[in-house]
Amino acid sequence: MKSVVIEKPGVMNLKDTNIPAPKPGFARIKVKAAAICATDLEVIDGNIPANYPLIPGHEWSGIVDAVGSPEDEAWIGKRVIGSNDVVCLKCDFCRSGNWRYCKDFEEIGFKRNGAYAEYLVIPVYGLCELPENVSFAHGALCEPLGVALGTLEKANAKFGQTLLIMGAGSIGLCMLAAAKAMGMEKIVVCATTDKRLKIAKKLGAYATIATKEQDLMSEMKKIHPEGTDVVIDATGIEECIQNCLKLTKKGGYFALAGYGRGKVMSIRIDDIHVNNLHVVGAGNNWNMHKKAVELMASGTVNIECFISNTLKLEEFEKGIDLARKRPEGFVKAVFLL
Ligand SMILES: [Zn+2]
Ligand SMILES: [Zn+2]
Missing domain, CATH: 3.90.180.10 (Medium-chain alcohol dehydrogenases, catalytic domain)
Structure with missing residues (x-):
């Protein structure tokens, strides 16, 4: 063969x-x-x-x-x-x-x-x-959509909550499509350039931020003034993760969904400790392909x-x-x- x-x-x-x-x-x-x-x-x-x-x-x-x-x-x-x-x-x-x-x-x-x-x-x-x-x-x-569904589940994402997705690769975009279908609100997608953010806009992102051209922190302050309920990093990049910790609402969820490639990074401990953040790893997702195919077949997620x-x-x-x-x-x- x-x-x-x-x-x-x-x-x-x-x-x-x-x-x-x-x-x-x-x-x-x-x-x-x-x-x-x-x-x-x-x-x-x-x-x-x-x-x-x-x-x-x-x-x-x-x-x-x-x-x-x-x-x-x-x-x-x-x-x-x-x-x-x-x-x-x-x-x-x-x-x-x-x-x-x-x-x-x-x-x-x-x-x-x-x-x-x-x-x-x-x-x-x-x-x-x-x-x-x-x-x-x-x-x-179905496989990447399943990864997105598993990540949203681990991040305790709920109907009506706000969401920030760091990274507009196919996993980031799958998360957007799934989060829209489940009724999350004011979903923001960030990437370095707006090359892929156009697709995020087409898929119904409330806002997109191209971090090379726009200031992430001040833009997010305008969109989610109290911080974001659920933040997902789909990049594995140190600076992105540090920013995500600062942008998560007090008591909110931050999920790591990007490969770290063995890297070690520094974080500001109080961003997690004082703000009572739930930080979850979402690198392994299973048993989601059935759900993914059902959502596709029904047209809920296209x-x-x-x-x-x-x-x-x-x-x-x-x-x-x-x-x-x-x-x-x-x-x-x-x-x-
Ligand atoms: Zn894959
Ligand atoms: Zn076993």
Whole structure:
């Protein structure tokens, strides 16, 4: 099968590899769409633990083509999306529903081969049917939408509350779309330039702030004078996180949803301590893909406009280059197979 393989950090090739055989409890998917995520760039660059050589790709949709256990045969031929989490299902974490804390947790696209290929192997327990009215390309975006939903849940986000999203990458924009759908108010999206803020405006952001041109603190003082109920950092950048802590309303929630890449930073302790902030990590989200696909199927959240470029797998270099350079109008590139 055709697949894109990261041989080692920085070295990526289109190769002919063996079609994987599903073990008992697993299903083989004929991949129909695989989206390029900014996290894939971190895997390509070696900034995130991964098992090389690796086929990356964790945002996907497809059709079940084979199963490893006869009792799963009913899945064959179904349009699906699925969880990327391979876990033991037996430990206390798994049994309490906290799959990703399992010591055996391995994520498809990171520790196991992912979706930049014609076929992919996925555990049957994580499969979810993709309704006919959701396209394969749109279905591949269930994963980032699920991340956004998980983050909003961890940040205790509620109907009618104000929200500030730092960063207008695809996760930041997914959060905006989900927060709008759940009835959050006066949602502000910040990014360094207004290149992607135009999309945020189109999606219904109450205000956008381009921090290179506008003063973040004084603008926010005008929009949310008492501070913001829920603040989410989707950048992982020290200065952004420090600002977020200052912009969260007293007693409010601040969620960290950006990769820190091992960095250490300084914070003003009293921004958290005196203001009774709830600071939560939101880097791991699971069991949200089902909710995401339901929201897409019902039309409650429509993020189809995020797909700015569709490509063939053979054009992977072009796709990666687009994801790195993020030209004007670019949100997401999706491989269609
Ligand atoms: Zn992703
Ligand atoms: Zn477990």
